[in-house]
Amino acid sequence: LKVSTGYHIVHNEQPQTHAHLGPSYHGFRYLQGAAAPYLAGNALPLTVDTSPAPQNPFLSVSNPQAPMPGRVPCANPPTVCEKTAYRSMDGSCNHLEQPGLGVPNTKYGRLLSPKYADGISAPTRSVTGDELPSARLVSLVVFGEQDVPDPEYTLHNMQWGQIMTHDMSMQAGGTQSKKHPTRCCTDDGRLIGLDTAHRTCFAIIVPPHDPAYSQVGTECLNFVRTLTDRDSNCQYSGGPAEQLTVVTSYLDLSLVYGNSMEQNSEIREFQGGRMIVEERNGAKWLPLSRNVTGDCDAIDPNEVCYRAGDVRVNQNPGLAILQTILLREHNRIADALSALNPHFDDRTLFQEARKINIAQYQHISYYEWLPIFLGDENMLKNRLIYKTHGASYVNDYDPKIDPSVLNEHATAAFRYFHSQIEGRLELVYTFKYTHLLFINLNLFLVFFFSLLSELRAVLGSLTLSDWFNRPGIIEVGDNFDSLTRGHATQPEELTDINFDKQIKHFLFRRNMPFGSDLRSLDIQRNRDHGLATYNDMREFCGLSRAHSWEGYGDLISPQTLGKLKSLYDSYEDVDLTVGASLEDHVAGALAGPTFLCILTEQFYRTRVGDRFFFENGDKLTGFTPDQLAELRKASMARLLCDNGNNIASMQPAAFKVVSGSNPVMPCSHIPQVDLTKWIDQAQHAHADHSILFGKK
Numbered sequence: 112l113k114v115s116t117g118y119h120i121v122h123n124e125q126p127q128t129h130a131h132l133g134p135s136y137h138g139f140r141y142l143q144g145a146a147a148p149y150l151a152g153n154a155l156p157l158t159v160d161t162s163p164a165p166q167n168p169f170l171s172v173s174n175p176q177a178p179m180p181g182r183v184p185c186a187n188p189p190t191v192c193e194k195t196a197y198r199s200m201d202g203s204c205n206h207l208e209q210p211g212l213g214v215p216n217t218k219y220g221r222l223l224s225p226k227y228a229d230g231i232s233a234p235t236r237s238v239t240g241d242e243l244p245s246a247r248l249v250s251l252v253v254f255g256e257q258d259v260p261d262p263e264y265t266l267h268n269m270q271w272g273q274i275m276t277h278d279m280s281m282q283a284g285g286t287q288s289k290k291h292p293t294r295c296c297t298d299d300g301r302l303i304g305l306d307t308a309h310r311t312c313f314a315i316i317v318p319p320h321d322p323a324y325s326q327v328g329t330e331c332l333n334f335v336r337t338l339t340d341r342d343s344n345c346q347y348s349g350g351p352a353e354q355l356t357v358v359t360s361y362l363d364l365s366l367v368y369g370n371s372m373e374q375n376s377e378i379r380e381f382q383g384g385r386m387i388v389e390e391r392n393g394a395k396w397l398p399l400s401r402n403v404t405g406d407c408d409a410i411d412p413n414e415v416c417y418r419a420g421d422v423r424v425n426q427n428p429g430l431a432i433l434q435t436i437l438l439r440e441h442n443r444i445a446d447a448l449s450a451l452n453p454h455f456d457d458r459t460l461f462q463e464a465r466k467i468n469i470a471q472y473q474h475i476s477y478y479e480w481l482p483i484f485l486g487d488e489n490m491l492k493n494r495l496i497y498k499t500h501g502a503s504y505v506n507d508y509d510p511k512i513d514p515s516v517l518n519e520h521a522t523a524a525f526r527y528f529h530s531q532i533e534g535r536l537e538l539v540y541t542f543k544y545t546h547l548l549f550i551n552l553n554l555f556l557v558f559f560f561s562l563l564s565e566l567r568a569v570l571g572s573l574t575l576s577d578w579f580n581r582p583g584i585i586e587v588g589d590n591f592d593s594l595t596r597g598h599a600t601q602p603e604e605l606t607d608i609n610f611d612k613q614i615k616h617f618l619f620r621r622n623m624p625f626g627s628d629l630r631s632l633d634i635q636r637n638r639d640h641g642l643a644t645y646n647d648m649r650e651f652c653g654l655s656r657a658h659s660w661e662g663y664g665d666l667i668s669p670q671t672l673g674k675l676k677s678l679y680d681s682y683e684d685v686d687l688t689v690g691a692s693l694e695d696h697v698a699g700a701l702a703g704p705t706f707l708c709i710l711t712e713q714f715y716r717t718r719v720g721d722r723f724f725f726e727n728g729d730k731l732t733g734f735t736p737d738q739l740a741e742l743r744k745a746s747m748a749r750l751l752c753d754n755g756n757n758i759a760s761m762q763p764a765a766f767k768v769v770s771g772s773n774p775v776m777p778c779s780h781i782p783q784v785d786l787t788k789w790i791d792q793a794q795h796a797h798a799d800h801s802i803l804f805g806k807k
């Protein structure tokens with residue numbers, strides 16, 4: 112398989128890895144001023160460090176990461192594929208000749224070869240051989256935490272991004288729902304020595320006088336390295352380590368349906384084609400976890416904690432809401448199909464409903480959501496979307512394209528949108544009111560119209576860090592609808608260098624005064640995965656390679672460059688996650704050119720490398736022209752309307768804030784996919800089942 116040329120990028124010589132010269136820590140040398148107490152809600156004061164900086168013992172290359180066999184299960188796709196009407200649960204046989212492409216427990220793809228300090232697996236270092244500056248230090252100095260609301264996009268825009276992320280990848284060995292069992296720092300935030308720490312430890316060293324963590328004496332943030340092919344019995348064939356991802360790479364709603372038949376059977380009802388939902392207080396919810404205290408931050412085993420296709424489901428309330436909405440949508444479709452086609456059996460209803468749900472979701476993702484991030488023009492030019500007419504197919508499946516999720520995408524580019532996260536989630540209620548509209552035509556004639564409208568009003572808010580891994584809050588009172596409306600009303604945070612305090616100091620804080628820092632995790636993960644540098648990626652993407660700090664001046668402001676210079680030993684050291692997050696955005700997109708290049712490449716591959724992409728006109732796997740025309744009516748607004756507890760109105764473009772051109776209107780005015788186009792698929796119901804489902 113070759114790298115696709117969907118985005119106009121130049122493929123250059125592979126970058127060299129730099130041999131290490133021995134451990135040394137340049138520590139906290141940027142912050143100026145005295146330590147000051149940090150209070151949630153205040154700007155972080157920058158403080159000076161005068162004390163000697165601690166060393167990060169995990170970086171020592173003289174302690175190579177020996178492979179530990181058997182940690183990651185082997186991907187076990189069939190060797191020969193049958194052509195069936197429906198996707199498999201684990202993504203196998205999407206590619207008919209290479210059945211294992213895009214299945215769980217396989218390697219991320221890479222655009223550029225890794226840059227490990229030892230050429231095999233040790234985290235990246237400076238070209239001088241020294242350690243790179245502490246990820247927390249970079250997070251504090253380079254990235255802000257100002258609260259800047261986006262004037263155009265709602266919080267659902269951010270939240271949908273996390274849904275797509277969880278559908279596409281999950282680093283092996285990671286856990287977001289539960290405290291990681293591997294401890295690289297003591298519970299009171301001290302570094303655990305190399306002799307006792309687990310070999311996967313790569314703790315983040317907190318600079319002395321950290322404006323937040325120094326208040327509680329935290330010197331170390333837990334960080335566990337992603338498992339690689341070297342931790343698997345069946346993947347490693349020598350050479351540099353490649354990280355593994357444990358979910359299917361396709362946009363196939365694996366987060367709803369699971370990533371294997373086994374996972375799926377835990378959440379499927381096996382009746383009427385439905386997925387399991389549980390009724391509580393008159394509404395249908397995700398089924399409860401069988402290990403509440405293990406899967407959630409629950410103290411009480413009776414707390415609500417969900418079971419879904421993805422283990423990260425409980426991570427935050429907005430995510431749990433969209434997971435619920437996508438699950439309810441499946442059952443809504445299955446019930447409708449069952450009423451329209453009483454002769455369909457459970458299996459046919461399940462697979463047809465799944466196929467429609469995925470198609471609507473792909474349509475929303477590519478035609479409503481991605482253009483906001485990648486720009487319409489860029490997407491059209493690079494053949495990620497088409498100016499299609501109602502019923503016409505786009506037959507662009509290309510078996511030469513590798514559908515794997517790129518490491519540069521999942522570990523750097525897509526995480527830039529962590530900047531959109533808002534730390535306060537508003538609860539929005541509606542009030543119905545009758546609006547009398549008078550039109551005075553002349554002195555004697557007065558017409559009036561009576562309009563039933565809905566007003567939205569904010570009646571409270573939740574603080575994000577109080578509700579990480581505690582999703583039960585969405586079932587309380589009217590919160591489900593109030594948060595759903597809230598996410599459609601409240602602006603997301605501007606996509607910029609600011610990351611909300613709630614994720615910068617309080618991530619997963621579990622009732623403690625402080626938690627972790629997501630931006631630091633992103634930067635450390637970049638080094639853990641040995642990603643090629645910012646400069647390498649610029650060159651790869653056809654931008655000019657810098658030969659000095661000033662070489663970055665085309666896209667990064669002098670003030671920001673000054674900060675980078677004060678942190679890194681060399682302009683060659685700048686991490687991809689850091690440099691590309693600081694670029695001016697491309698007009699019409701939400702990222703600078705380097706990230707845009709990676710994102711465009713990824714979403715080209717995700718589309719063209721998916722044999723089941725909804726616009727393909729294959730007789731067995733595709734839709735009829737009439738059905739396709741209906742699917743193109745799917746929208747985020749309608750999804751919310753159809754699956755809230757009682758959502759009666761919505762603005763038609765739910766990723767965009769309410770405005771004169773995007774007014775809140777009754778749901779009945781928002782187009783809906785007409786499922787009668789799926790009536791009497793007699794050929795499916797009566798056809799040889801082995802053609803539809805395979806012989807097994």
Ligand code: HEM
Nearest residue numbers: 269272273276280281282287427521525526528532632636
């Ligand atoms: C409240 C919202 C969110 C929270 C709390 C959150 C938190 C996290 C955490 C804790 C990780 C793992 C960090 C690590 O250990 O390396 C992660 C990974 C990631 N996040 Fe987020 N995230 C959120 C929203 C988003 C959004 C909106 C996007 C993109 C649009 C996104 C994209 C990613 C990606 C691509 C990864 C890596 C996935 C992988 O394992 O391959 N996240 N996030």
